[in-house]
Amino acid sequence: MIELYPFIIEAIQIVIVLLFAPLFVGWVRMLKCWFQGRTSAGLFQPYRGILKLFHKDVILAENASWLFRFTPYLVFGVTVLAGGIIPIISLTLPFATVADVIAIVALFAIVRFFTALAGMDIGTAFGGMGSSREMMIGSLAEPAMLMAIFTVSLISQTTSLSNMADVVIHKEFILRPSMAFALLAFVLISLAETGRIPVDNPATHLELTMIHEAMILEYSGRHLALIEWAGMIKLFLFTTIGIASFFPWGISTSVNLINISAGIIFLILKMGFLGIGLILIETGLAKMRIFRVPEFLGSAFLLSTLGMLSYFILE
Amino acid sequence: MTLSPFVLVSLSILIIAFTIALVPLFARHQKMLIYVSFPLMSIASAIAVVAGIWSVAIDTPESVTLSIGLPDLPFHLRLDPLSGFFLTVIGLLSFFVSIYSTGYCKGYAGKRSVTHLVIFYSLFIAGMFLVVLSDDAFFFLISWELMAIASYFLVMFEDELIENRRAAFLYLVVAHVGAIAILLSFGVLAGATGHEGFSGYTFDAMRQAEFPLKWATVAFLLSFFGFSAKAGVIPLHVWLPEAHPAAPSNVSALMSGVMLKTAIYGIIRVTFDLIRVFPLWWGAMVLILGLITAIMGILYAIMQNDIKRMLAYSSVENIGVILIGIGLAIIFTSFHIPVLAALSLTAVFYHSINHAMFKGLLFMGAGALLHATHKKNMDEMGGLIHYMPWTSTLFLIGSISISALPPFNGFISEWLLFQAFLLSPSLNSPLLNLLIPMGAALLALTAALVAACFVKAFGITFLGHWRGHHHPPLQKMGLEVNWPMRIGMILPALMCLILGILPAMVIEWMDKISDELVGGKIATTAGAFGWLWLTPVAHERASYSGAIVFLWIIVVVMLVYILLHIRKTAIHRVPLWDCGFEKITPRMQYNAASFSMPIRRIFGFLFNIREQVRLSTSTISPSFPNRLYYRLRIRDRFWGWIYRPISESSYWISRKFGRLQQGYIHVYLIYSFITIIILLIFAR
Numbered sequence: 001m002i003e004l005y006p007f008i009i010e011a012i013q014i015v016i017v018l019l020f021a022p023l024f025v026g027w028v029r030m031l032k033c034w035f036q037g038r039t040s041a042g043l044f045q046p047y048r049g050i051l052k053l054f055h056k057d058v059i060l061a062e063n064a065s066w067l068f069r070f071t072p073y074l075v076f077g078v079t080v081l082a083g084g085i086i087p088i089i090s091l092t093l094p095f096a097t098v099a100d101v102i103a104i105v106a107l108f109a110i111v112r113f114f115t116a117l118a119g120m121d122i123g124t125a126f127g128g129m130g131s132s133r134e135m136m137i138g139s140l141a142e143p144a145m146l147m148a149i150f151t152v153s154l155i156s157q158t159t160s161l162s163n164m165a166d167v168v169i170h171k172e173f174i175l176r177p178s179m180a181f182a183l184l185a186f187v188l189i190s191l192a193e194t195g196r197i198p199v200d201n202p203a204t205h206l207e208l209t210m211i212h213e214a215m216i217l218e219y220s221g222r223h224l225a226l227i228e229w230a231g232m233i234k235l236f237l238f239t240t241i242g243i244a245s246f247f248p249w250g251i252s253t254s255v256n257l258i259n260i261s262a263g264i265i266f267l268i269l270k271m272g273f274l275g276i277g278l279i280l281i282e283t284g285l286a287k288m289r290i291f292r293v294p295e296f297l298g299s300a301f302l303l304s305t306l307g308m309l310s311y312f313i314l315e
Numbered sequence: 316m317t318l319s320p321f322v323l324v325s326l327s328i329l330i331i332a333f334t335i336a337l338v339p340l341f342a343r344h345q346k347m348l349i350y351v352s353f354p355l356m357s358i359a360s361a362i363a364v365v366a367g368i369w370s371v372a373i374d375t376p377e378s379v380t381l382s383i384g385l386p387d388l389p390f391h392l393r394l395d396p397l398s399g400f401f402l403t404v405i406g407l408l409s410f411f412v413s414i415y416s417t418g419y420c421k422g423y424a425g426k427r428s429v430t431h432l433v434i435f436y437s438l439f440i441a442g443m444f445l446v447v448l449s450d451d452a453f454f455f456l457i458s459w460e461l462m463a464i465a466s467y468f469l470v471m472f473e474d475e476l477i478e479n480r481r482a483a484f485l486y487l488v489v490a491h492v493g494a495i496a497i498l499l500s501f502g503v504l505a506g507a508t509g510h511e512g513f514s515g516y517t518f519d520a521m522r523q524a525e526f527p528l529k530w531a532t533v534a535f536l537l538s539f540f541g542f543s544a545k546a547g548v549i550p551l552h553v554w555l556p557e558a559h560p561a562a563p564s565n566v567s568a569l570m571s572g573v574m575l576k577t578a579i580y581g582i583i584r585v586t587f588d589l590i591r592v593f594p595l596w597w598g599a600m601v602l603i604l605g606l607i608t609a610i611m612g613i614l615y616a617i618m619q620n621d622i623k624r625m626l627a628y629s630s631v632e633n634i635g636v637i638l639i640g641i642g643l644a645i646i647f648t649s650f651h652i653p654v655l656a657a658l659s660l661t662a663v664f665y666h667s668i669n670h671a672m673f674k675g676l677l678f679m680g681a682g683a684l685l686h687a688t689h690k691k692n693m694d695e696m697g698g699l700i701h702y703m704p705w706t707s708t709l710f711l712i713g714s715i716s717i718s719a720l721p722p723f724n725g726f727i728s729e730w731l732l733f734q735a736f737l738l739s740p741s742l743n744s745p746l747l748n749l750l751i752p753m754g755a756a757l758l759a760l761t762a763a764l765v766a767a768c769f770v771k772a773f774g775i776t777f778l779g780h781w782r783g784h785h786h787p788p789l790q791k792m793g794l795e796v797n798w799p800m801r802i803g804m805i806l807p808a809l810m811c812l813i814l815g816i817l818p819a820m821v822i823e824w825m826d827k828i829s830d831e832l833v834g835g836k837i838a839t840t841a842g843a844f845g846w847l848w849l850t851p852v853a854h855e856r857a858s859y860s861g862a863i864v865f866l867w868i869i870v871v872v873m874l875v876y877i878l879l880h881i882r883k884t885a886i887h888r889v890p891l892w893d894c895g896f897e898k899i900t901p902r903m904q905y906n907a908a909s910f911s912m913p914i915r916r917i918f919g920f921l922f923n924i925r926e927q928v929r930l931s932t933s934t935i936s937p938s939f940p941n942r943l944y945y946r947l948r949i950r951d952r953f954w955g956w957i958y959r960p961i962s963e964s965s966y967w968i969s970r971k972f973g974r975l976q977q978g979y980i981h982v983y984l985i986y987s988f989i990t991i992i993i994l995l996i997f998a999r
Contacts, residue, residue, distance in 0.1 A: 054879070058886045063780065065700045067711075070872075077871035081864065097848060097858045098867075102733050103721055107864075109766055110720045116770045120905065122891060123698065123779030128905020131774060135767035136913035142766075143759030150737060150755060159737060159857040218892075222879050294917045301756070308752035313745075 005255040006094045010084060013093065016264070017083035021236035022046035022229070024271055031279040046232060053225035061122045061218055071118040072219065072226035075111050079230040079237070082107045087162045088240045089263040090252040096162040101149045104161065104241070105142060108193070108234070112138045115227070119215030130214025133290060137199065137211065140297035141192045144185055147304035151182035152245045154311050161241070165248035178315060181307030183246050188300035190242060192293070194235045196278065198285040199293055202231075209287060239274050243267075321377040321394050323366035324402065324448065330359035331441045335434055342430045349420045352433045356440065357413035360406045363444060367403030371396045374827045378450060378519075385453060388513035393450035396828045397588065401447040401580045404668050405573045407810070408675045409440045412572075415679050415803025416565040418796065422686050432472055436566065439465035439574075446577045451517040452501035456494065459577075463490040463545075466574060469566040470558045482557035489554040493544030497581070500537035503530055504589060521589040531592045538585045539601070546578035546634045549608040550953040555631055556615070560623035560691065564682025567623060571630040572675035576667050579637055583663070586645065587832040593649040599750060602642025606754055609635030609761045614918050617768045618949045620907040621691050622681045625772055626674065629717065632761060633670045636732065637663050639758060643735050644833060650742055653835030658851050659735040660829040661822055661837055666728035668821075669814060673716040673725060676807040680710035683804070684776065687794040690783070693775045693907045697782035702794040707777045709804040714769035716811040719762050722865035724814035727849070729762055730859060734851055764914070771910045780901035816861040818849045908947055915949075923950040 026043040033040035060069070082104050084095040099107065116131035116138075153159045155176065156167035192199040195212040204210055205217075216227050244251065250266030252259035288296060334355045341348035370377070376395035384390040394402070416436070423429050442462030449455040467490070470483040505515035508524040515521075526534070540551075547555040559567045586597075612632030619625035640663035647656035681691070683706045690696055700707040716723035719730075736755040742748060775782075795801075814821060822837065830836045837851050850858040893899040915924070925948045930940040975986070 055882075055884070057884050060886050060888050061891045062888050063698065063701070063891070064888075065778070067700065067778070073872040073875050074868065076875055077868050080871060081867050084867075095863075097854065098860045098863045099721070100857045100859060102730055102857075103726070103859050103864070106719065106721050106726055106730075109718070109763070110715075113715070113718060113720060113766055113770060117774055117778060120770075120774035120778040121700075123901065123904045124891065124899075125903050125905060128774075128779070128910060131770065132905060132910045132913060135770050135910075136917070139760070139763040139767045139914065140917075142763040143756060146733075146759040147752075147756050150733075153737060158855060159734070160855065163855050221884060221886075226875070226879075290913070291916060294913075301760075305752060305756045308755070309749065312748040312752055 006092055009090050009255060009260060010093050010095055012260070013089050014080065014084050016089065016267075017080065017233060017236065018229075020267075020271070021232040022050060024236050024239070024275060025232045027272065027275045028235075028278055031275055032282065035279055035283045050225050050229050053220075053228065054222050056221045058221035058223060060220075063123065064218070065121055067114075068118050068121040068218075069223065071114045072223040072230075074114055076226040076230045078107050078110050079233045082237055083233055085161070086237055086240050087165050087244050087248070087251055089260055089267060090255065091162045091166050092253070092255055093162065096160065100159040101153060101161050101164070101241075101245075102146065102159055105146055105149070109138070109142060111230070111234070115212075115215050118219075119217075122218045124218065126210075126214045126217050130211055130217070133211045134215060137192055137293060137297065140294060140301065141189050144297060144301040144304050145189045145193065147301065147308055148182040148185040148189060149241075149245060151178050151304065151307040151311055154308065155179070155315075161244050165244045165251055166253065168245070168248050169251070169253065176311075176315065178307040178311040179246070181303050181310060183242075185300045185304035185307065186242055186246070188296065188303070190238045191281065192297055192300070194238050195231075196235075197282045198288045199296065201287050209290075211290075236271075239271060240267075242274075243270055319377060320366040320370035320373070320399065321379060321392075323362050323369070324394060324444065327359045327362040327366065327406075328441055328444060330355060330362070331437050331444075334359070335437050338430060338434050338437075342428075345424050345429060346421070348433060349417060349424070349429060352437070353413045353417040353420070356416075356437060357410050360409035360413055360440065363406035364403055364410060366394070367399045367401075367406055368824070370394050370399030371403065371825055371827065385513060388451060388453050388516055390454045391450035391517050391519070392448045392454070393518070394448060396825075396831060397580070397584065398447040400664060400825055400828055401576060401667075402444065404576055404671045405440070405443045405447065407668075408569060408572045408671045408807070409443075411675060411803050411806045412565050412568050412679065413803075414806070415568075415682075415800050418799030418801075418803070419563070419565050419679075419682055419686060421797070427473075431468065432563065435465045435468045439469060439566070439569065443569075443573060443577055447580055450519065452498075452505065453513075453516055455518075456498055456501070459494060459497070462574065462577065463487075463494065466562075466566070466570055469570075470562045472563055472566070473561070476561075478557075479561040482554070482561040486554045486558040489544050489551065493541040493551075496537045496541030496544070498541075500534045500541060500585070503534040503537065506530075507534070518584075518589060526590055526592060528592060528594065531590050532594070532597075535586060535590055535597060539582060542578040542581040542585075543604070545581075546575050546638075547608075547631045548604055548634060548638065549611050549631065550957050552608070552612070552631045553951060553954060553958055556619075556624045556627040556951075559627035559630070559678075560621060564623070564678055564685055567627075568675045568678035568682070571627060571678055572671040575630060575634055576671060579634070579641075579663070579667055582641060583660075583832070586641075587648075587660075593645050595646060595649045595744060595747070598642050598645030598647075598649060599746060600642070601638055601645060602750060602754060605635045605638030605640075605642050606757045607635070608632070608638060610757050610764075611635075611921065613761050613764045613768060614914075614921060615951065617764060617771065617911045617914055618922065620693050622684065622693050622772060622776060623678070623691055625693075625768070626677055626681060629765070629768065630670070630674055632765065633666065633674065633717075636729070636758070636761065637666050637670070639754065640666065640732055640735070643732075643739075643754075646742075646747065647735075647739070648833050652740075653833050654837065654852065655735055655738055655835075656833040657826075657829040657835030657837050658731060658738070660833060661826070661851075662728050662731035662735060664825055664828065665724075665731060665814075665818070665821070669716070669724045669728050669811075672807045672810045672814065673713045673723075676709060676713040676804055676811065677717065679800070679804045679807075680706055680713060683796045683800055686796055686800070693772065695783040696776045697779045697901065697904065698777070699781075699794065700777040703777075703796070705795055705801050706804070707773075709801075709808050710777065711773055712808040712811055714773045716815070718766040718769050720766070721859075722812070722815045722861040722868070724811045724818075727815060727818045727859075727861065729758075730849075731851060732758060734857055738852060738856070767911075767914060771907060775905075775907045775910060779904045782901055782904065782906060812865075816865050817846070818861060819846050822849070921952070923952050923955065924948070 252263035445458035616628035
């Protein structure tokens with residue numbers, strides 16, 4: 001029975017990922033409404049949105065290929081896989097050894113690759129525009145993301161996220177310049193990767209500003225539901241990657257039931273605060289012009305490379 | 316005679332010779348020629364693969380001295396694990412491409428004779444086999460030239476087009492400048508061995524010699540220059556995007572997939588086996604050149620609209636990635652860290668075989684497109700996923716693999732290379748401490764740009780609507796290529812998957828090579844966690860399991876699909892929503908130039924770009940232009956920086972020398988007289 005515990009925790013974590021992700025999005029949207037002086041639709045509105053889409057019929061363009069229909073399932077499956085690997089409530093996950101942090105970034109790259117292809121499948125100008133922009137942003141954000149994470153993994157001498165978090169928890173706390181650079185870069189990249197303001201606006205369907213929405217414009221019904229859900233999970237996972245690499249304290253290091261529940265409570269608290277931080281950024285900034293984004297991401301790339309350099313030179 | 320890897324590889328070469336001998340018999344029956352020669356070539360390649368795998372597995376070098384060659388220097392051949400590995404890579408792709416060619420060359424039947432295609436194709440493969448087998452400088456260069464000349468004639472195959480003749484000439488020039496450098500490098504090494512006569516030219520003599528650093532450096536620089544010219548290292552890459560698209564697609568697959576690897580083999584053989592001196596700055600130089608090649612190669616690739624040119628530039632990028640690994644291996648060896656050197660070399664070998672598989676597959680896919688649509692420009696294709704279901708799926712697998720996405724193979728080598736970067740401790744050199752993080756950053760940028768490049772390639776070619784001016788000459792499914800071509804593409808696609816999900820086994824097989832070259836192993840740790848997991852160095856440092864990722868994706872996709880189909884929700888197929896515009900045409904789609912526009916705008920300063928936009932307005936309503944002209948020209952800056960001055964100055968010099976030619980016999984007699992006088996003065 002004891003040897004089954006890690007697998008039970010793994011299952012709990014995947015359920016948490018699936019259920020908490022819409023909740024976190026709901027929380028963020030609620031905060032945004034409050035900050036902008038509007039009445040919110042409530043914490044559970046994202047669930048209702050997904051459920052509604054699941055019940056709807058699918059409207060599919062005549063020339064949609066198998067790739068277009070396959071992409072939502074793949075995107076969802078890969079995103080959930082990433083959710084099983086990142087240490088969210090516990091460090092002792094059996095799945096943690098399946099992929100290290102480079103592989104997790106590559107998993108998100110699969111999501112981007114297929115979403116961009118699906119955007120081009122129907123052959124509308126919007127889809128192509130979204131795909132082209134998304135690949136531009138991705139090709140700058142992904143290396144910056146890797147560099148930010150690499151700085152942490154150089155300090156902890158491992159690329160496995162669980163072991164990285166473990167090292168950070170057990171080492172005495174020192175304020176490292178490299179970590180500060182990496183964290184700053186990571187925040188910038190997370191905004192870009194999850195399609196938040198100032199890079200992309202998740203709430204808009206304005207022709208000339210949308211990126212992610214442009215790619216998935218032709219989706220409907222259960223396909224759209226899967227993609228939306230996967231998008232929410234992605235936002236959730238980026239937050240948890242940030243937590244695991246920069247603020248892992250509170251994540252359970254054993255399979256002990258009390259520690260696990262404490263881990264979940266810590267997770268809820270951290271996510272609550274990070275949601276507030278996200279909304280402060282989103283309400284404080286305006287969306288950038290698309291060709292400002294490379295400068296934004298370039299500075300993130302520069303910051304993360306500086307972090308790595310300062311590790312090699314100063315530490 | 317007992318059966319050994321060497322006997323097998325000799326058998327393979329004999330079959331190739333037999334194939335060439337058969338060609339004249341079938342010259343009048345072109346179809347028979349195709350059906351006989353290419354299956355024979357695939358058998359020969361398959362035997363070579365067995366020999367290669369076997370020789371790596373048993374890890375005992377076999378050498379043979381043939382009694383032909385120069386009087387003092389008979390031909391030496393040797394099959395050791397390093398040559399065995401490259402023999403496997405070359406043999407595998409030749410096997411797949413030979414199957415593919417059986418179908419592909421049928422497209423030429425009735426249009427042009429394939430007789431000399433078959434002859435040079437066979438010679439080309441034989442040349443590549445012999446390059447990795449040869450064990451003395453003389454035989455190496457003979458095989459090298461055999462390979463170069465055969466591929467020159469293959470590039471020239473469709474010689475009625477002027478650009479093909481130009482490409483072939485450029486290729487010939489660069490290949491020979493490189494060959495001269497390699498020859499000089501072997502000369503320096505042979506001189507430094509201290510042997511009398513020709514015996515210094517055997518690789519064995521070089522292996523036993525201790526080279527003084529001065530001569531070792533000269534030899535390394537010369538051979539690195541020579542092999543770089545063949546591999547297409549920037550700035551010696553200009554022939555590659557010209558020659559590879561000009562050749563028939565099956566040949567481009569071989570040239571890009573494995574001929575470039577013989578240059579990598581040469582670099583590794585000369586550096587790690589013959590010279591065995593590892594000054595730090597060699598590694599730094601190779602690393603920097605590799606980084607420049609990788610990043611520039613992929614940026615050029617993104618800008619291309621011709622699918623074969625794009626693939627050729629992407630080969631430049633992959634060669635860069637391989638050089639990064641070689642540079643790291645030299646650096647780590649010079650710091651005496653054999654485990655990390657072995658890790659980098661493993662990444663090099665893994666990427667070599669990976670690139671052979673996916674680039675071979677992609678070039679064959681481009682060949683299938685050419686075969687079916689007679690087009691190379693991506694902007695004239697589109698929507699082919701409906702007409703070519705097999706080709707599109709296989710091309711997609713190739714694109715995923717080359718974009719380094721799990722669970723396919725490209726990810727493994729990129730991952731190993733990242734591990735090598737990350738495991739590097741703080742080295743005792745400020746330059747390297749700067750270079751290694753920058754290197755990791757540029758490698759990450761390259762990997763991400765590759766994905767953008769192949770989303771563009773696949774998306775523009777296979778997705779959306781047909782972009783050409785005329786409708787495709789087809790009905791649904793009507794364009795798909797024949798079965799030999801499909802099988803030739805299915806097999807490398809399967810290899811991409813197998814290499815992606817069973818890396819621990821492959822690394823265990825090829826680990827002896829790096830042990831022999833740098834004295835370090837990683838297999839004891841690589842598979843220590845079980846064959847499912849790849850754990851270089853130690854499992855708490857990094858682990859990855861491609862098999863579990865693959866299984867998970869399949870299981871979850873199926874599970875979600877079934878869960879969502881319990882409740883019946885209908886799918887309605889409707890016409891494309893046109894925003895109420897009603898006149899939506901395929902010309903309104905994004906095309907290759909517009910897709911790469913954001914990246915062109917960011918990295919545009921690296922290129923020589925000329926963009927022209929012109930509106931033609933009618934006099935009646937000037938605010939509504941009736942035509943818009945757009946012209947975009949992207950050029951390689953290196954062409955203007957390096958090649959133009961060289962070619963112009965050589966023309967200038969030859970014009971000056973041309974003045975010597977007066978056309979009068981007495982002037983020439985005076986020249987001879989002066990020459991004799993000078994010789995008498997100096998050669999007393």
